[in-house]
Amino acid sequence: MTSHHRKLIERWSPWVLLLAVVILWQVICSGFSVPEFLFPSPLAIWTQLVEFKGVIAMxxxxxxxxTMAGFGIAIVVGVLLGFLIGSSRVAYAAVxxxxxxxxxxxxxxxxxxLVVWFGIGVGPAILTAFLISFFPITVNIATGLATLEPELEDVLRVLGAKRWDVLVKVGLPRSLPYFYASLKVAxxxxxxxxxxxxxTAANEGIGYLLVSAGSSMQMGLAFAGLLVxxxxxxxxxxxxxxxxxxxxxxxxRGSQGE
Structure with missing residues (x-):
């Protein structure tokens, strides 16, 4: 198998698997006449998605x-905190x-x-998104800096580089793969x-829609929200x-020729 064919298979395999799961799901729901209020079929979910597209979009x-507001705060705090922790082995070991x-x-x-502190609304949602997503960013930045090879650091010191130069010019670029990996998780x-x-603390958003749809037994609408x-x-x-x-x-670059 050539590398071109392998890349095509890798690119399309998730979509093929998704299509197979959807078909199997529809067959099971239709074949066993599963009630929609218990477990809706993909067709029922799509129908609800189209019917309530305006509400769902809102x-x-x-x-x-x-989410993006909380995530943006997590990036800023995560990078700064990760830099502070990773720049010192003592801080890394302690924190x-x-x-x-x-x-x-x-x-x-x-x-x-958070509801007691900020009330019901966007405040708790933004802060919850921040609290749950900043940790991977902080850890990956700190790990990328803390695991900088001592030999490389010694060579740079001999060449006249200061600790700050080593961290900014070598440590941070070296941490970029860690950083992007953390963003995908975060x-x-x-x-x-x-x-x-x-x-639990809003009157808008997909989470609110899930609770509202579940309480009215509109499982198709709830699954449509999850799909979005x-x-x-x-x-x-x-x-x-x-x-x-x-x-x-x-x-x-070492894996591009594989």
Whole structure:
């Protein structure tokens, strides 16, 4: 098999698998006459998506910009905090375990606290998206800086480079692959955080739509909301993947000839 055929298979395999799952899903729902209020078929979900496209679009836009606001804050805080932690081995050893413990806390538990502090609305949703997505960015930036080869750092010091020069001119570029990898993980987590917050502390957004549709037994509408969330998350994931491929080719040059 040539590399061209292999790339074509890799490119289309997710779509083929998705199509197979959808067909199997539809066959099972139709063959066993599964009630739509229990488990809607893909056809029923599509019907609800078209019927309520205006409402879904309104809620989706709210979820999208709230998620991007929280994600933007997570990028700024994550990069700055990751730089501070990764620039010192003592700071890395001291702070990393504490951040790991914080990341283990369920972020949904913060929503009632955020509601008390900021009220029902965009505040808790933005902060929940931030809290759930900044950790991967911080950890990856810090790891990229903290794992800088001592031999390389020694050579640069001999050549007259200061610690700041080493971090900015060598450490940060070296951390770019880690950074983009963290963005692809963090953006999907940010959508999760926003949706969870909207389910309990909002009157707009896909999370609110899911609760509303579930309470009225409109499972097709609820699944349509989930489909939109997944589509937005995957679109942002692919965007960061494309940016990564165009800006960090040097980090993958060894695998391009495979």
């Amino acid at each position: 809620h989706a836009w709210r979820t999208f910009w709230v 990393y375990p504490l951040m790991t413990a914080f990341n283990a806390l369920p972020k949904a538990a913060f929503v009632p606290i 953006i999907t987590l940010a959508f999760v955080g926003t949706t969870v917050s909207e389910m 969330i997944g589509a937005m998350a995957m679109a942002m994931y692919e965007l960061f993947s494309a940016i990564e491929q165009h800006t960090t080719r040097w980090a993958h």
